[in-house]
Amino acid sequence: MTARRVVITGVEVIAPGGVGSGKFWELLTDGRTATRDITFFDPSPFRSRVAAEVDLDPYAHGLTPQEVRRMDRAAQFAVVAARGAVADSGLALDALDPYRTGVTVGTAVGSTMSLDQDYRIVSNDGRLDLVDHTYADPHFYQYFVPSSFAAEVARDVGAQGPSGVVSAGCTSGLDSVGYAAELIREGTVDVVVAGATDAPISPITLACFDAIKATTPRNDDPEHASRPFDGTRNGFVLGEGAAMFVLEERESARRRGARIYAEIAGYATRSNAYHMTGLRADGAEMAEAITVALDEARMNPTEIDYINAHGSGTRQNDRHETAAFKRSLGDHAYRTPVSSIKSMVGHSLGAIGSIEIAASVLAIRNNVVPPTANLHTPDPECDLDYVPLTARDQLTDAVLTVGSGFGGFQSAMVLAQPERSMA
Known part of the structure; x- marks a missing residue:
């Protein structure tokens, strides 16, 4: 079936x-x-x-x-x-x-x-x-x-x-x-x-x-x-x-001839079972969620064109997910644009994950990666391509969007062009 x-x-x-x-x-x-x-x-x-x-x-x-x-x-x-x-x-x-x-x-x-x-x-x-x-x-x-x-x-x-x-x-x-x-x-x-x-x-x-x-x-x-x-x-x-x-x-x-924005190709969630507000530095649990979401989507890490980061603006979170991207995507993490829309619309707690899905879907539809506003002095420990200040035109067929929550919750979703083959 x-x-x-x-x-x-x-x-x-x-x-x-x-x-x-x-x-x-x-x-x-x-x-x-x-x-x-x-x-x-x-x-x-x-x-x-x-x-x-x-x-x-x-x-x-x-x-x-x-x-x-x-x-x-x-x-x-x-x-x-x-x-x-x-x-x-x-x-x-x-x-x-x-x-x-x-x-x-x-x-x-x-x-x-x-x-x-x-x-x-x-x-x-x-x-x-x-x-x-x-x-x-x-x-x-x-x-x-x-x-x-x-x-x-x-x-x-x-x-x-x-x-x-x-x-x-x-x-x-x-x-x-x-x-x-x-x-x-x-x-x-x-x-x-x-x-x-x-x-x-x-x-x-x-x-x-x-x-x-x-x-x-x-x-x-x-x-x-x-x-x-x-x-x-x-x-x-x-x-x-x-x-x-x-x-x-x-x-x-x-x-019915519907306009299709994107396919929800993969999703996974994990918990770090560690601390109410703390995060492990290695990002292992978020990396695991990303890997499982990619497996469900039948996609390789190299197929991800853009990462919509949790990017809350706390040192603990930013370093944690940087490590998670490297751990799950390997060398491709260094070649993948990343940005945080929280720099522009703030952190609306439980709502932001859906708002970030919307940003990811629109990035796919328009082949544009939104920027990270106010990123003038990059943290040396956050050494990926965080798309500072200005939006970037780029073919965007597959997007990874992630979330991190108090209690140790780590979730990842892969959104993709709806006509892609899953063979």
Whole structure:
């Protein structure tokens, strides 16, 4: 029996610097950054006071007042992006078998913004030892359970097949799409609306990352604060956003004449079973995930044309994945362009893996490698081709995109031109 192959036929991105895949890609290829001073609340008490915020008017993107009232900001991102991806795919949802249509949504921190805001209200700004539930939002419980994200998307697109949330920290966006692809490969469903969302820019999130000094204190120059692989980097920039996709079985997509962006050729995830925030210097677990993803894709390391790196902008991560690329790709690692889009859109935690899949898919479609912004002083220990400052025109048939998350999660996905042979 021939294995079912999975392709992406619809893409939509809600990202800092522009809502929609077109504006997102324009930002990346221009090498512009979307980082600014935090505007959602007074950030003055915090060590890191910059972030990459999304400018989204939910009403302008079709959400009703009731939907806006009910949904956390991250849920709004997911639904708007899902609608955009479905429209981009050209699928007629009412013609699909709803029981053969699934939804997977990745998130790291769920409804953080709503939980933070509502806790301040029911606790009277933290003054009450016993909170007053009578002040709680009627949708407070929905904010407490991240599964509400998948439920909102499934209801919106009419999917009655498998529906769930994948939460594996900062690899959630990769793992959600990887899981969705497996649902199609195994024959459980024919179509999945999949991706990830997070809106973590809140006081509690800033406090958490301040405590471990993971985010940058470069508050006087927000535009240049995110500097992956640069010798002067000093932490990541928090972001927010979402990316959603329509995944289909390849032959079915071909029969309906769909525009196919790319094939999800291989995916794997591993754990280092080592430390909550620490990474082994040799990058062995990420290298293992890359190798397994390549094996599933039936590809040699030399076939990878571009690596979309995790590239968070912390010394530990940048050196770890540099070692992983060398370990898994061998000498070809030195000949392969690498870049980090977090330099431009920040690190949106669970959402970023899907946003990076979108960047990888668009790199394949346009044969352009996006740059690493703010890379002026390369770290000598990060000695690969990290495509500094300016986008590069290059034939890009196969892309490796990777993610690394607290808890030791390491994920890798291979995306490829859909017409390639797997013989």
